[in-house]
Amino acid sequence: MRILVIGDEIIDHYFHCTATRLCPEACAPVLHIERVHHERGGAALVAANLESLGGNEITKCFGSLSHKYRFFADRTLVCRLDRDRERVVKEDEYWSRIEPLAKEAEAIIVSDYGKGAITGKIGLRLTGEFKVPIFIDAKNDLLRYKTGFAVFPNHNEHVNGDFRRFEHVIRKMGDQGCVLDGKKIPTEPQQVYDVTGAGDVFLAAFVWEWAKFGSLEIAAQTANKLAGVSVRHLGTYIVSPKDLECS
Numbered sequence: 001m002r003i004l005v006i007g008d009e010i011i012d013h014y015f016h017c018t019a020t021r022l023c024p025e026a027c028a029p030v031l032h033i034e035r036v037h038h039e040r041g042g043a044a045l046v047a048a049n050l051e052s053l054g055g056n057e058i059t060k061c062f063g064s065l066s067h068k069y070r071f072f073a074d075r076t077l078v079c080r081l082d083r084d085r086e087r088v089v090k091e092d093e094y095w096s097r098i099e100p101l102a103k104e105a106e107a108i109i110v111s112d113y114g115k116g117a118i119t120g121k122i123g124l125r126l127t128g129e130f131k132v133p134i135f136i137d138a139k140n141d142l143l144r145y146k147t148g149f150a151v152f153p154n155h156n157e158h159v160n161g162d163f164r165r166f167e168h169v170i171r172k173m174g175d176q177g178c179v180l181d182g183k184k185i186p187t188e189p190q191q192v193y194d195v196t197g198a199g200d201v202f203l204a205a206f207v208w209e210w211a212k213f214g215s216l217e218i219a220a221q222t223a224n225k226l227a228g229v230s231v232r233h234l235g236t237y238i239v240s241p242k243d244l245e246c247s
Contacts, residue, residue, distance in 0.1 A: 001211040002057045003050060004101050006126075007111035007118060009062035010041030012070065012196065014235050019073035029078060031071055039236040041068065043111035045197050046137075049204035050109075052238045056211055059101050063094040063117030075193065075234060088116040095122055102130050109207055110145075111200065112138040120144040136166075137203050150216075152203055168216060172202055172227075180220045187224035190231055197236035202227040205239065 014037050019029035040048050047060045065088075069081040089097070094117065102108060108130065112118040123144030127134055133149035136142070140157060150168040155176075163169045171179040174195070177187035206223035210216065225244060230237040 001055075002059065002104060002106045003109060003207065003211065004059045004061065004098075004105035004107070005043055005047040005050065005109045005111065006061050006063065006098055007043035007046075007109075008064045008066065008113040008115040009044045009117075010066045010068060010113065010115075011044075012039045012041045012068050012236055013037075014039065015069065015071045017071060017073050017078075019078070029073055031073060031078065037235075039197075040238075041197060041236055042066070042113050042115075042200065043109075043117075045200040045236055045238070046109060046111045046204045048238050049201055050208055052240050053204065053208045054241065056208065059105065061094075061097050061101055063089045063122075064115040066113070066115050070196075070235075072234075077194075085116050091119050091121060095125065098122070098126070102126065102132075105130075105132055107132055107207065107211065108134045109203065110134065110136045110138065110148075111203065112136065112141075114139045114141065118144065135203065135207050137199065142166075150206075152199070152206075154199065170206065170216075170220060172199055174198075177224045178202070178220050180216055183217075185217065185220040185224060187228055190228045192231045194234045195231050198227045198230050201230040201237065201239055 015033050016035040017031035017033050019031050021030050023030050050058050065086050066084040071079045124146050127146040135150045136148045137152040148166045151166045152170050155173045177185050202223045205226040206219045209222040210219040226239045229243045
């Protein structure tokens, strides 16, 4: 299946440090950087997971770039710094990139972190003009979307907009699994190290499994399992079919 992934690209920077003393200027640890690595986040992480799971033709078109810097002392997150919207493609330019790709897609994933990629105009045109299934994960604002095949709110998000215009609602419930159109789909308990990117893994796994079988319930079960795998790792994690076999 040809799947188009659009939205906000995020780069996660991880600084792994040691902390043996407090700063004399304030009650704060002095961090000594030992290792740094960088991972994809947001729409880029969704696309990376789909590519790793395989079986589909994935096209990516991102409209913004943000950076998140996380500083760890051992496994403890001490501080996070965000630099949002370093690059935002102008609205008309971004739509001109999306439109021809959307015409060729058999499914579209929108990873909208509210960083500027998806404007009201783009959201309304996308969901009004294209009849393919559109899967929407939007942070806090659904008003920019006319409709959609499936929407993925978090359990703790107060999302603006009425769910009734979407065909399916999959509410992510963290360690409780998810709720698919009012039906609870439980998950196995996990030892959680880091929930960063778990929602992106859930979204990618859901669409991947749906593309194979067309079953929303099976897709929700698989998404639960692979999101559970991701939280066992520090930082964002890219799953594979082997993770499903071992989960």
